[in-house]
Amino acid sequence: MSSLFRSVKTLKNSSSHLLRRGYGSEAVPERKVAVLGAAGGIGQPLALLMKLNPLVSNLALYDIANTPGVAADVSHINTRSEVKGYMGDAELGKALEGSDVVIIPAGVPRKPGMTRDDLFNINAGIVKGLCEAIAKYCPNALVNMISNPVNSTVPIASEVFKKAGTYDPKRLFGVTTLDVVRAKTFYAGKAKVPVAGVNVPVVGGHAGITILPLFSQATPKANLPDEEIQALTKRTQDGGTEVVEAKAGKGSATLSMAYAGAIFADACLKGLNGVPDVVECTFVQSNVTELPFFASKVRLGKNGVEEVLGLGALSDYEKEGLEKLKPELLASIEKGIKFANQ
């Protein structure tokens, strides 16, 4: 809820939260999170993970179908949040009202042989409609855009919000956390270091070569040979396709995406709650390059984006990758902007 500390709760001695947080016995404000597309492959496990998050007090699960069952199921879990299901256009407003964070995994996923851009024709319209409703019912919410192609759906959202007079670049995020999750996993495997301590920034966008992992900045340092860095880069860029092919027509990443989406939403909630030094890579309006939107490390705070951080020092290979990705990323951004203004 936007009014902080309406009902003050403490998490001290609570045995039901599974994730460690930066809270002790201090007050935790009420926060409403809405998931749009909550009955889908990502939506269901993401609903579960948000139900496990002790920072959430109200969880609104919206979809065009099947939400009563998902909501009834998730609502039986004995954690803090109250869960409600909403189905169909007529209930979208109620689902959104009072939301602090809106997570959008609504839309169709890829099948083998498709690019994320092949989803544009269907998902652009879905995202546009949902963002029009966000502008109307919860214009101050932080929007976490998962629906693909993220490189275009985020610009679509920005244009919808501009038209409605509600656009605040600090509150709109393309969720690229799955690229970071993959880069960390793949790097830890090659570098033979415990994955829990690994950090790898991933910048650019969220499709093919627009995904640019910065392994030169990975920690702990491992001094991997160039060929291994190049193979790791390619595997991170093709991570989504690897899952799409393995699922052989039954969709794309859902479980790892739900995990990544839950990490990012948790970071947004921590930022809103005033936890210091919350930094995640995400696709936002940006001055880091000449492109209007770009993923890089972002410091999250009480208003959403607190600071878009620069790229840091890049290797020659990464500099080359950065120049190569720009035309494709710009074209996807412009496609989204054009669609929203048609």
Ligand SMILES: NC(=O)c1ccc[n+]([C@@H]2O[C@H](COP(=O)([O-])OP(=O)(O)OC[C@H]3O[C@@H](n4cnc5c(N)ncnc54)[C@H](O)[C@@H]3O)[C@@H](O)[C@H]2O)c1
């Ligand atoms: N950002 C990322 O890293 C990332 C990762 C994986 C998947 N994705 C994308 O997430 C999207 C969803 O993937 P999925 O596997 O969950 O698909 P899915 O088909 O399993 O689920 C999508 C859900 O969206 C719902 N939906 C459709 N139109 C809607 C509307 N107007 N309002 C509300 N809900 C609506 C459907 O009913 C369905 O339940 C896809 O576009 C996919 O490409 C993004």
Ligand SMILES: O=C(O)C[C@H](O)C(=O)O
């Ligand atoms: O690859 C996809 O189509 C889904 C998602 O963008 C991913 O990276 O897994």
